[in-house]
Amino acid sequence: MTFITTIKTFAALGSGVIGSGWVARALAHGLDVVAWDPAPGAEAALRKRVANAWPALEQKGLAAGASQERLRFVDSIEECVRDADFIQESAPERLELKLDLHSKISAAAKPDAIIGSSTSGLLPSEFYESATHPERCVVGHPFNPVYLLPLVEVVGGKNTAPEAVQAAIKVYESLGMRPLHVRKEVPGFIADRLLEALWREALHLVNDGVATTGEIDDAIRFGAGLRWSFMGTFLTYTLAGGDAGMRHFMAQFGPALQLPWTYLPAPELTAKLIDDVVDGTSAQLGNHSIAALERYRDDCLLAVLEAVKTTKARHGMAFED
Ligand SMILES: NC(=O)C1=CN([C@@H]2O[C@H](COP(=O)(O)OP(=O)(O)OC[C@H]3O[C@@H](n4cnc5c(N)ncnc54)[C@H](O)[C@@H]3O)[C@@H](O)[C@H]2O)C=CC1
Numbered sequence: 001m002t003f004i005t006t007i008k009t010f011a012a013l014g015s016g017v018i019g020s021g022w023v024a025r026a027l028a029h030g031l032d033v034v035a036w037d038p039a040p041g042a043e044a045a046l047r048k049r050v051a052n053a054w055p056a057l058e059q060k061g062l063a064a065g066a067s068q069e070r071l072r073f074v075d076s077i078e079e080c081v082r083d084a085d086f087i088q089e090s091a092p093e094r095l096e097l098k099l100d101l102h103s104k105i106s107a108a109a110k111p112d113a114i115i116g117s118s119t120s121g122l123l124p125s126e127f128y129e130s131a132t133h134p135e136r137c138v139v140g141h142p143f144n145p146v147y148l149l150p151l152v153e154v155v156g157g158k159n160t161a162p163e164a165v166q167a168a169i170k171v172y173e174s175l176g177m178r179p180l181h182v183r184k185e186v187p188g189f190i191a192d193r194l195l196e197a198l199w200r201e202a203l204h205l206v207n208d209g210v211a212t213t214g215e216i217d218d219a220i221r222f223g224a225g226l227r228w229s230f231m232g233t234f235l236t237y238t239l240a241g242g243d244a245g246m247r248h249f250m251a252q253f254g255p256a257l258q259l260p261w262t263y264l265p266a267p268e269l270t271a272k273l274i275d276d277v278v279d280g281t282s283a284q285l286g287n288h289s290i291a292a293l294e295r296y297r298d299d300c301l302l303a304v305l306e307a308v309k310t311t312k313a314r315h316g317m318a319f320e321d
């Protein structure tokens, strides 16, 4: 089975936070992009988001021919996907909606064009159930902001051909990403399963009055958050075991896993908890607009990415290592 891996035209269905991030990334890589989104005013909102991302993409470096003008917004699913070499769906996270959308997308797309879904955790075997040529359908789960963060989790469903997973990986690499093949189809995949555990505990801490949202964010950004950009939890904890490494770390800190430090069930989202979280994050936002904070985030990310890249090079490593 062969699938298209050299792409010229990228189709984006759904152009909210994530869809617009894909559009910006694809445009910055010099592709033609066709987008569709059923919401009124979606085209203007998409162009505004892409324009807000563009300074960061210029700083990172645009591919030859890259231009925001190569974005065409169309009126139908069929027109969006008909001539596309690669298709990325970023519609709302609802199983029924994705099922219906993918039956239409796949019926109109070229049979050898890979279809990726940005879903955060729905199962591809379920929402590609009525797809035409389901063997080319995968999950390509990105991270916000999609135009800067390299990680994309690639997950196949029960009908996905192994060659399609490899083809999707090739395409995502051509877009400057770092694909991670998730070996088993599980809800939440790898990264969101980890992020969800952190999020759940953070909500418990607010609910129990232990900390404000700002204090919890401080606990992340001045500590583990700094080291996570270049070293994951397993290697970090190996170093925390000293010269004796992970075996000593397990002996010393393993027993704490049995202590009731964490809660498995999520807290009930009461009106008070929602208010506390919204009020806390409003205080953190202060007078800054979301767009201004997005530019601040992008600037910080570019600096971190560059620092990690040059430091790894000094240690004989490639960025992808
Ligand atoms: N926001 C995030 O942090 C992340 C979200 N995702 C995933 O990306 C997908 C999209 O999420 P967001 O961009 O955050 O949502 P969003 O709400 O920002 O955007 C969704 C867009 O889909 C459009 N839409 C509504 N019905 C549609 C339909 N039938 N077909 C196509 N588009 C339709 C909406 O008009 C909206 O513009 C979801 O599957 C989500 O799980 C993945 C990674 C991170």
Ligand SMILES: C[N+](C)(C)CC(=O)CC(=O)[O-]
Pocket (backbone or CB within 6 Å): 120, 142, 143, 144, 192, 195
């Ligand atoms: C909150 N979320 C589950 C939609 C987050 C993601 O899927 C990835 C991210 O960007 O954190």
